[in-house]
Amino acid sequence: MIEVKDLHKSFGDAHILKGISTTFDKGKTNLIIGQSGSVKLFF
Numbered sequence: 001m002i003e004v005k006d007l008h009k010s011f012g013d014a015h016i017l018k019g020i021s022t023t024f025d026k027g028k029t030n031l032i033i034g035q036s037g038s039v040k041l042f043f
């Protein structure tokens with residue numbers, strides 16, 4: 001299992017990822033879905 005806690009990312013003054021927490025479970029299909037620009041890049 002991978003656990004992500006309170007993940008933040010900024011590009012200069014642009015704070016684009018504001019505290020994401022989630023888990024990715026071993027042996028399961030884990031999906032990241034969302035509209036364009038919703039910060040899927042960092043997963």
Ligand SMILES: Nc1ncnc2c1ncn2[C@@H]1O[C@H](COP(=O)(O)OP(=O)(O)OP(=O)(O)O)[C@@H](O)[C@H]1O
Binds near residue numbers: 036
């Ligand atoms: N290198 C960068 N410099 C500045 N801002 C960035 C950079 N990379 C991504 N961003 C910004 O981060 C936000 C999320 O972008 P991201 O590429 O993660 O979206 P996405 O969910 O992967 O979208 P898509 O489905 O279009 O690939 C956007 O507002 C984008 O402008």
Ligand SMILES: [Mg+2]
Binds near residue numbers: 041
């Ligand atoms: Mg993307």
